[in-house]
Amino acid sequence: MHNPYDELIRDVRIFLESLSAELGKDITNYLNSVTRAPPNYGYLAIPVHGLIREYGNLEEVINKVPKPRLISRVLLINGYLNIDVNINEYANLVLGAVNSLGEKYGVSDKCPRASYIIEHTSANPAKPMHIGHGRNAALGDSLARLLRFCGSSVRVHFYVNDCGDQMPYVGIGYYVVKDLVLSRVKSGVKPDEVIGEVYSITYAVTEIKRLSKQIEQLSNEGKYDEANKLIGERDEWVSVINNFLNRDRELTESLIKGLGKFEDLPLMIKQWSRAYEEGDEFVRKVIREAVDLVLRGFRATLDRLGVYFDSWDFESEVAVDNGGVSRVINELLTRAPQYVEREDGALIFRADKYAQDLGLWDELRLPRYIPKATLLRSDGTSLYLTRDIAYALWFWANFRFDALIRVIGSEQTHPQAQLRLALHAMGYHELARKIMHYSYEMVNLAGMKMSGRRGVYVTLDELINETKSRVMDLVKSRFTPEEADKVAEAVAVGAIRYSFVSVSPNKPLTFSWDKVLNLRQNSGPFIQYTYVRANSIIEKAGVVPRLTNIPSNIAGEEKELVLILGEYPEVIAKAAQDLRLEYITEYVNRLSLLFNSYYEKYPVLNSEPGIREFRLNLVNAVRTVLGSAMEILGIPRLSRM
């Protein structure tokens, strides 16, 4: 496999081996501390302060030792071995590899090659996806693309959480205003948007009814302080309703009117919840209809972002209907009865005790604190965690995989730990080890807290549309309307995906329009722009001539470009091993900065013969590597922008 940087390191090793022989001591472990040398000091550097202390001046020995093919010079400065590259040889190697491999360049034997299942995004089918799901989707999808690029087999799953507590609200609300919802959808409103409103309004109405009842009761008992507290709470929900009245009077009023017919809405919610889990035909049909509408909306949004799934797993099917939940309970009771307790009729798994007794912290990568886990409510219904365990078993029964990567917010650290512990307790040790919680921190609104139930959030659609319209201002003068639309969409998607994936996932991300709408350097559009420039040169050239000769005096920028291009397979391997996509955005930004700087300074098409051929190959290599990285990051490629 072609990994120029690795070949260079092999030569460094050879050099160190020769040096070892000369010194009579194995110093090849210094290979682990190879770093980049500062500008003008060559390419690589190895700190050898210890060696100098031990052997005094090393210069003589260094000069005595022959230099392997790819190394042009080794100098001892400030306690460092500064190693420079034989750039002609190396350029041949790098450009040759890129030319012959094309878009496959970057794959090396350091890439993990295994079989993965990635579950990501998995937004609750009750309301439109918000920007937090955007982060999740961008991470999950790019991880999938990265691992696939490496030659791994990857299946991508979306877990449709159709048994959650919010589903009866969606179902009942939808049932009440079904005709209105469908006519809205027919007239072009996004289905997830309509259902989202239905959900929020239904939830608010239910809360108001529930609180009113409590308030009445407390007042009758003379507990006015407590009643007043709840009145404040109720007022908040009333103001939510008022907001919706301003936004969509027709829908809100129909819902209030329709829901008003129900005697005890809070009770009805509970009944629907149970009925859904038990497979009641009518309730199933209504909720599934609403869920399908939401998913239709999800798909439209995810399509725009270039995010695709191999499978949409309905919780009701993979965890409930197949008897998954009862199997979880039974196996746990059989295999680890001493860790299962009853508490007020509810069934509790003592995950805390289990972790403590078996000391599984390292093996299952657990936090030091584990809460107890409730698996069944006192009314016998299951909880999310229980169904999640069943879902894991469903994967185990239906697929073979080396790792199951689940992209889930960090706020679920404890439940995800409980999940692994429960599986372990049930005897699925291997499965428990293979499940990886790929955690990411929240996306916050500057100064605001997002709340789905209160309808306070920036949706992914708004994000895409707003970014697109900003881009549109820039491109509308340059293209026909249809072209402009395509370009604006592609640039918006590039901007959004880059901005999500360029920040380390374990950093909380404060969402700001300024940041996303920055279309300059260190952004998706900057990468796209650089690609367009490189691409445009290649298109104008028509063909990339065969590289027969590397000019003897290539420019400093050209040398830098060759070096960075040679690092690509290393970056990919590292990113794939560590599952860190920021390595790729960082790399691609560095490459773009360098290339743009080169582009401004040196003509390619109009350069002298001999030079021209080399430069075209170099530009083509930049284009290829940029294109490859963009594919992984999901940043659309354009030929004009």
Next chain:
RNA sequence: GGCCCCGUAGCUCAGCCAGGAUAGAGCGGCGGCCUCCUAAGCCGUAGGUCGUGGGUUCAAAUCCCACCGGGGCCGCCA
């Protein structure tokens, strides 16, 4: 209170896992560059007690300890 994550330039972040030479980018600021392959670009410039205090080391943004500050979780929600 316990557990997890974070703290680096006015702002957003990279670098920390595998310690090494003057701590890097971008945004924003200031000053320049379009008869020439797309100026969404390029060049220059200002801007930093790497949260604080100890420790380990020839060497600490990086490793260890304590503390401070921010976010998240600690539900018969997801």
